[in-house]
Amino acid sequence: MHLDIRASLICVTLATPVCADVTVSHGFSTFGDLKYGPDFPHFDYANPDAPQGGTMSQRQLYGTPTFNSLNAFIIKGDSAPEVTHHIYDSLMVRAYDEPDALYGLIAETITYPDDLSYVTFDMRPEARFHDGEPVTAADVVFTINALKTDGHPYYRNLLSDVQNITAETDHRVRFDLAPEAGSGVLGAIAELPVLPAHFYDDVPFDESWMTIPVGSGPYVVDTADAPRTITFCKDPDYWASDLPVNAGKNNFDCFNYEYFVDDTVGLEAFAAGEYLMRVEYRSASWATGYDFPAAQNGWVKQMMLPDGRPPSAQGIWFNMRQPALQDIRVREALEYAFNFEWTNETLFYGTYNRTDSFFENTEMEASGIPEGAELALLEPFRDDLPADVFTEPPHSPYAGAASPRDRAALRAASRLLDDAGWIAGDDGMRRNAAGELLSLSFPDDSRSLERVIVPFTENLKSLGIDINFEIIDPSSWSERRQTYDFDLSLTAWGVEVTPGAELRAFYGSASAAAEGGNNLSGVADPVVDALIEKVVAAPTRDDLVAAARALDRVLRSKHLWIGNWHLGAHRVAVWDVFDMPEQRAIYDFNRGVEFWWFDRDKYDALVAAGALTDRF
Incomplete structure (x- = not known):
């Protein structure tokens, strides 16, 4: 294990001397050594x-x-997420074989005191944007101020602990942080893309546009044919190609992404060789869809690549801004209508496990009765929490039964709806005392999980709920999600190995009312806010685990969602033209692909066999 480059005692002369231990290092780890x-x-x-x-x-x-x-940092428009992957460098980059370590990219060193009241980055003077302009501290200042003022609510929540940012020199930038901001904030800052201030002299930061953006990363946008395809190709003058963090990375001349609204069409295109690598999200396709000639001939391989990261927090989220869903009994009733057991066995070939927790399959998942450090965190909120938070294991939804129509679950759901005042009339439809119909909207923009959702909505209809599940075009769904114009939403959030400030965006009160935000359920609870801050400010990994367990337990008690399913690995299909290191990056599959490489001999052989056309 390696510690910091150096640590020293620095004293600042004020009315009374202030001294603090200060660390200067080539890397940063939230907890422990590098x-x-x-x-x-x-x-x-x-x-x-x-x-x-x-x-x-x-x-x-x-x-x-x-x-x-191509503006990936604001609410407006549907941005291509690949832009942030390829064209922007950050101050530091994550090591994907450590849970929370970062190493310098634009920043050569990071400096911070023990109390984490500030952080300073000394930047490499050789860093350049694609147009040759130097990357300076002023660009970092511009980036943070733009994201805090006009950026997507995700960034505004992430940066809420940044009280001030100063360009101390052309290549040194200082962040002053809120008290008890926590070490996770340093990592969040270090990973943000650094944007070129001069580019936005002519291009509005707060508008959607298709102008080719300028970054300082290894690739530039070569072609962007919205909404079908986008291609990034290497910047031949990339300034950081020889840095250790980039050794063995960025081996492809280009990255090309093909967009498909209909995933069935996407699989057909893959089978025809129109693109070469595919992460398969559908278990049915994985089990039965790879019987096309290229797969039968061995030209296409199916791989299961393990993932060391927590599973995504995927579920059907309840929008509690809607009056009917503010009653926890209604939300519980909807949970009973989802039959996971039948869905998994019949539609998923028994491949998944049920997702109960917001930190599923990690040490941060709450279990049993709260005790020790977790109980100590919950105790001050005893009067604000349901009693069973302290006396019962954390909530896990009813698993379901082997038959599609689980009568026991539907009877339990019916009783909950009756108790909530939604009574079934002569026509079988449920109304409240004011005669209002229990109507719920469930929009989505993909048919890929329609076979899963339709049995769920049929169960809701059998309960007398007027449920409107509809497939709408992606732009319409994006607009409705930004304004929270839905009752139910099937959505997945990525979960960090070391969660921190991003939790505010998903579950914090400040994000509940922010248009276009990530808090789909609209949860706004001071207890949740307080526990999020305990996670953010955790001084040790043990403290973080205890705080995350407490947060998980409280969130689960609120019935915010119907947790879906998880696998713990990636199903990846490739045309057999790639190789990868024997030791893989276990903590991020998507970025791990950047360490693969193209095998020209394999490719030429498939071209010669007529399996592929020579265009890659």
């Missing part, structure tokens, strides 16, 4: 001798169905 020393040659999961060239062509990231903007 794996890599200041002179490390490359990450262990990188092959510094990897061949260069070729194209990584794949389906769009995260299942995003469309894009009409």
Whole structure:
């Protein structure tokens, strides 16, 4: 293990002297030591001798169905998420074989005191944007101020602990942080893309646009044909190509992403060789869809790549801004209508586990009766929490039964609706005392999970609920989600290995009313806010785990969602033209692909066999 470059005692002369231990380092870890020393040659999961060239062509990231903007930092428009992956460098980059460590990229060193009241980054003077302009501290200041003022609510929540930012020199930038901001904030700051201030002299930061953006990263936007495809190709003058954090990385000449609204069409395109790599999200397709000739001939491989990260927090989220869903009994009733057991066995080939927790399959998942440090965190809020938070294990939804129509679950749901005052009339429909119909909207922009949702909505209809499940175009769904114009939403959030300030965006009160935010359920609870801050400010990993467990327990008691399912691995299909390091990046699959490389001999053989056309 490697510690910091140096630590020293710095005294500032004020009315009374103020002294603090200050760390100066090539890297930063939220808790504990760094794996890599200041002179490390490359990450262990990188092959510094990897061949260069070729194209990584794949389906769009995260299942995003469309894009009409290259501005990835604001609410307006549907941005291409791949932009932030490829064209922007950050002050530091994450090591994907450590849970929470970062190492310098634009920043050569990071400086911070023990109390984390501030952080200073000394930047590499050789850093350049694609147009040749230097990357300076003023660009970092511009980035933070723009994101805090006009950025997506996610960024505004993430940066709420930044009280002030100052360019002390052209290549030194200082962040002054709120008291008890926590070490996770330092990591969040360090990973933010650094934007070129001069680019926004002519391009509005707060508008959607298709102008080719300027960054300082390894790739530039080569072509962008919205909403169908976007391609990034190497910047031949990339300033950081020889840095240790980039050794064995960025081996492809280009990254190409093909967008598909209909995933069935996307699979057909993959089978025809129109793109070369595909993460498969549908278990049915994985089990039965790869019987096309290229797969039968061995030209296409199916791989299960393990993932060390927590599963996504995927579920059907209840929008508690809507009056009917403010009653917890109604939300509980909706949970009973989702039959996971039947869904998993019949539609998913028994491949998934049920998701109960917001930190599923990690040490941060609450279990049993609260005790020790977790109980101590919850105790001050005893009067504000349901009694069973302290006396019962955390809530887990009813699993379901082997038959599609689980009568026991539906009877339990019916009783809850009756207790909530939604009574079934002669026509079988449920109304309240004012005669209002229990009507719920459930929009989505993809048909890929329609086979899962339709049995759920049929159960809701059998309970007398007027449920309107509709597939709408992606732009309409994006607009409705920004204004919270829905009752139910099938959505997944990524969960960090070391969660921190981003939790405010998903579950914090400040984000509940922010248009376009990530708090889909609209949860606004001072207890939740207080526990989020305990996670953010946790001084040790043990403290973070205890705080996350307490937060998980309280969130689960609120019945914010119907937790879906998780796998713990990635189903990946590739045309057999790629190789990858033997040791893989276990904490981020999507970024791990950046360490793969193109095998020209394999590709040429498939072209010669007529399996692929020579265009990659």
